[in-house]
């Protein structure tokens with residue numbers, strides 16, 4: 001939550017910062033602001049609302065922005081204080097010396113605010129951030145104007161989660177950042193340096209980046225970077241190279257990032273499989289730093305994740321239990337550590353997160369490690385906190401996901417979790433090599449099948465437009481179709497702002513069927529009629545039950561499954577595939593459905609209200 005950019009170099013800082021904010025706007029869009037440091041002065045501009053408001057204000061500013069080559073910028077997802085101009089970042093100290101931007105929550109801000117009041121400093125905003133600006137400015141003269149040292153002294157006094165980035169009017173050759181429990185990466189260019197919440201902000205200028213660790217302060221200048229811990233001791237850092245380029249974070253001819261990301265799914269699935277399957281069918285998971293011997297000792301798996309990633313974990317539970325016979329629990333990360341879960345050194349915790357920064361998931365994995373569990377991250381973002389704090393990581397190679405609603409992340413998280421399940425089955429001997437090979441073959445066929453679905457979604461768009469005025473939509477499924485139903489409902493809630501709920505189809509008769517009234521759309525995920533046909537037959541009965549009560553049914557069913565046709569008001573076809581593979585095709589029409597409905601309602605699909613892409617507060 002919140003996007004942060006800092007720049008020092010040889011280019012016009014305003015342009016670099018605004019272009020960085022444009023790429024980070026998906027992290028929060030309640031307000032935006034910039035501060036430039038030049039010739040002993042700070043120039044700031046900030047505005048409530050989207051970045052476009054700030055850009056308009058900058059264009060009309062009097063005096064106009066100076067030609068500074070050092071600056072910081074922020075896009076906000078509001079926590080303390082409403083989304084107003086006054087609460088927008090940067091916040092400037094009362095002496096005008098220091099401008100600061102922040103992502104996170106400073107938990108002891110009330111007490112610090114009182115301390116500042118006693119010093120006669122009146123705060124102008126309702127934010128927790130502003131205290132940090134005044135505290136850094138108060139420290140500066142006490143440490144000979146050393147901004148990094150002032151930042152360290154202040155950070156030692158702060159509780160909570162924070163990334164802070166500051167500039168000092170009198171030292172326009174330096175930008176200082178600090179992080180605890182919130183993301184911050186460094187970009188290293190030729191004669192220029194960057195700080196940002198994620199690499200997308202500076203990818204057009206450099207792909208050389210540095211991961212920062214927990215409780216570190218970084219001072220960036222044109223010529224280089226210096227990192228210490230909060231006590232001033234030199235800190236070890238991990239350089240990395242970003243393996244995608246700026247075009248991956250552009251719309252590439254699509255009207256919406258979400259449409260582009262839906263279309264990228266065949267490639268994302270293929271990339272997540274690539275290089276991990278040997279010719280003889282054995283799996284090689286390079287970053288699996290947990291040894292086969294340790295994996296053979298595992299007697300329980302707990303998946304922790306949030307939102308869409310949680311639904312991917314629910315799908316994975318069916319597959320991993322089936323293949324390995326290890327019990328799998330799937331937990332909402334935000335609930336996990338508060339219920340005294342039974343975790344021990346033979347528990348494998350799988351933390352699934354696209355961003356690698358979701359605070360609820362991070363806190364769950366830290367708790368699990370404290371209890372002695374081994375933690376494996378499934379993550380899409382190299383250099384992020386969750387993989388760094390895990391024992392092992394399996395990256396999904398989905399490329400940057402910019403639309404707030406997850407699409408390609410979901411499919412690749414399922415694929416990665418399946419690879420973990422098959423790897424466990426392989427090292428523990430639960431399955432013969434040829435059985436694992438056969439499932440891997442099925443997985444390798446999925447990119448082409450997802451492509452087929454993409455070719456046939458026009459009909460889904462039409463249905464979505466027809467149903468756009470419905471007050472409510474229900475989704476039902478069984479087995480892996482149940483988490484798909486939950487995911488379909490989540491997409492509709494977050495994009496179309498309408499009531500939508502997913503149910504296990506068998507649960508309807510235990511209560512929710514009372515919701516059905518004449519004309520209510522019910523989306524039904526029908527499993528393959530082959531193999532587990534009991535499952536199929538049961539859901540065919542459920543479609544009839546809702547239809548008998550007036551529901552308008554939208555049935556997602558395999559090509560060639562004619563048994564559902566009499567009960568379908570609308571039918572959406574997906575290619576035949578084994579039950580466990582079906583989520584990879586049946587989710588796609590639901591993504592398109594939500595996207596089209598939101599478009600029909602005139603909503604901002606890529607940046608839905610009240611949300612942010614990366615949720616870095618609890």
Ligand code: M6R
Nearest residue numbers: 307308309353354355358405406
């Ligand atoms: O970055 P993460 O995968 O940890 O994010 C978890 C959820 O916030 C996320 O999946 C969210 O539910 C989706 N953006 C919804 O589409």
